[in-house]
Every structure is written in C-alpha cells, then in structure tokens.
Amino acid sequence: MSTPFGTDITDGTTYPDGLHGTVINYGKQSQVELLEREYLKVPIIIKWIGVGKRLTYKEVTDLYIHLVDYRDILERNGWDVPRLHEVIIYKDKRAACMSVYEEYITGQRIDEIIKDSRTVRRTWELFASLFLLLARQETIAVTMGNQQLHRLSYGVDLKPSNLVIDSAGKVYLVDTFGPKVIKPSGQWAAYSKKLEGIGKEPLMAVTATREGILLRFLRLVGIEDAKNATIQRLWDCLHEAGIPPSEVKFVIDEVKNGYPWLDYLYGKSS
Numbered sequence: 001m002s003t004p005f006g007t008d009i010t011d012g013t014t015y016p017d018g019l020h021g022t023v024i025n026y027g028k029q030s031q032v033e034l035l036e037r038e039y040l041k042v043p044i045i046i047k048w049i050g051v052g053k054r055l056t057y058k059e060v061t062d063l064y065i066h067l068v069d070y071r072d073i074l075e076r077n078g079w080d081v082p083r084l085h086e087v088i089i090y091k092d093k094r095a096a097c098m099s100v101y102e103e104y105i106t107g108q109r110i111d112e113i114i115k116d117s118r119t120v121r122r123t124w125e126l127f128a129s130l131f132l133l134l135a136r137q138e139t140i141a142v143t144m145g146n147q148q149l150h151r152l153s154y155g156v157d158l159k160p161s162n163l164v165i166d167s168a169g170k171v172y173l174v175d176t177f178g179p180k181v182i183k184p185s186g187q188w189a190a191y192s193k194k195l196e197g198i199g200k201e202p203l204m205a206v207t208a209t210r211e212g213i214l215l216r217f218l219r220l221v222g223i224e225d226a227k228n229a230t231i232q233r234l235w236d237c238l239h240e241a242g243i244p245p246s247e248v249k250f251v252i253d254e255v256k257n258g259y260p261w262l263d264y265l266y267g268k269s270s
C-alpha cells in the first residue's frame with residue numbers, strides 16, 4: 001500500500017494497515033485490539049481512535065497534543081491509568097486517526113461485576129471507593145441546566161465500561177483518549193463532537209461536575225426505579241464517602257425522580 005490507509009472496514013471507511021491484534025471491542029469511539037506476541041513481555045492493547053469517524057487531521061492533532069497532559073492530570077488527582085507506550089497519527093487525503101499502544105489490564109470490568117448478583121457487597125465497596133475519590137476532588141461552583149453544581153478542574157469519563165479492576169483489586173480508568181483538559185477560562189482545551197456525540201455543555205456537566213459524574217454513573221449501573229432500601233444504601237454510601245450533603249440531596253432526588261435534570265441536559269444537547 002502506498003498510504004497506511006489500506007483496508008476497507010465494514011462501515012465503508014478506510015483503516016490503516018499496520019500492526020494488528022485480536023479485536024476485543026469495537027466501541028463508539030475506537031476499536032480496541034489485544035496484542036499478544038512471544039516477543040512482548042506483557043500483553044498490549046492497540047486502540048484505533050476515530051476509526052469510522054472521519055476525523056480531520058486538525059481534530060486528531062488537537063486530541064494528541066493534550067494526551068500526555070491529561071494523563072498527568074488524572075494521575076495527580078488520584079486516578080490509576082494504564083501505561084502508555086506509543087501514539088501514532090495516520091492521515092490520508094480524506095481522514096485521520098490515531099493508534100495508541102497501552103498496557104493491557106488483565107481483570108474484570110466494573111459493569112461485569114455489577115451484573116453478577118453474587119458480588120453485591122463487592123459492588124458497593126467499589127462504589128464507596130469511587131465516591132471517596134470524587135469527594136476528595138477540588139471543585140468550583142458553577143450553574144448548568146439551571147442547577148448549582150460543583151465542577152472539577154478536568155473531566156473524567158466515569159462509566160462502568162471504562163473501569164477495569166486488576167487481580168490485586170486496583171481500579172483502572174481505561175478510557176483516556178478523549179482528553180478532558182479544561183482551560184483556565186472554563187472551556188474544553190480539546191473537544192470533538194464527532195467523538196463525544198454530545199454538546200460541549202452537557203459533556204462538561206456529565207464528565208466534569210461531581211453531581212453530573214455521579215448521576216450518569218448511577219444511571220449506567222442501572223440504579224433506576226430503585227427500592228427504598230437501595231436509595232438508603234446509596235445515601236449512606238455517598239454520605240460516608242464525604243460527598244457534601246447538598247450534593248447528596250440533589251443526587252438522591254434525581255435518582256428518586258427518574259433523573260429529570262440529566263434528561264433535560266441530554267435533551268438540550270440534541
């Protein structure tokens with residue numbers, strides 16, 4: 001091939017030739033492949049970011065220049081992330097994309113643990129540790145969707161599918177390639193509608209405010225139409241983790257009422 005964009009993939013876009021492993025996930029934003037070779041001491045993940053999204057070269061380089069910074073920010077604020085080995089940008093006349101090589105975390109995803117009814121206790125312990133980390137974050141007061149909220153200095157895509165637990169029980173945030181760096185002005189340093197799928201403001205609300213992060217997470221783990229006992233347990237868990245009482249109240253009211261604020265935000269973004 002004269003360009004790295006050689007192979008057609010099913011959605012009709014082109015896909016760079018190069019080192020490939022076994023596809024383990026074809027997500028909304030990326031394709032993830034597991035690379036196991038005798039010459040590699042440890043398994044590695046290759047992620048193809050922006051495949052099928054027709055990103056421009058500018059959009060890809062905007063993401064690229066914030067990657068390292070963003071991982072630093074996450075680590076400084078207490079998040080564990082897989083080791084990054086290499087990033088490569090590909091470009092042809094029509095589109096660009098990025099491949100990243102990172103440490104493969106052998107373990108279980110949180111959404112799998114949650115689905116397993118035998119691990120209810122483990123699930124709540126995990127929630128407690130995540131809430132504790134969120135409670136420790138420094139925040140500033142902001143208003144979004146007519147609601148007073150507490151905003152972190154960066155964004156984090158806290159979805160159950162983005163959390164992998166290794167055999168030692170360490171929780172890793174594995175989805176860090178939509179770098180959510182926030183400028184001092186309060187705007188995203190890099191933002192791609194094609195990758196994120198939602199508007200800048202709702203994205204800020206659900207990835208960078210403590211209330212929004214919590215609510216999206218709780219809805220994704222399936223806490224909907226919850227029984228009183230679950231609501232009480234959630235209240236205790238948030239409270240014991242040190243989430244401020246006014247935030248706990250807002251979160252619990254949302255959960256009880258079927259997430260009206262979260263729906264309003266998403267409605268605004270479409």
Ligand SMILES: Nc1ncnc2c1ncn2[C@@H]1O[C@H](COP(=O)(O)OP(=O)(O)O)[C@@H](O)[C@H]1O
Binds near residue numbers: 104
């Ligand atoms: N470093 C990693 N170690 C183990 N599993 C991973 C790693 N990175 C991604 N995965 C798996 O691949 C899935 C998709 O990766 P992710 O980076 O979240 O892509 P997407 O942008 O498509 O959500 C994750 O939900 C997880 O199951």
Ligand SMILES: [Mg+2]
Binds near residue numbers: 027161162175
């Ligand atoms: Mg993900």
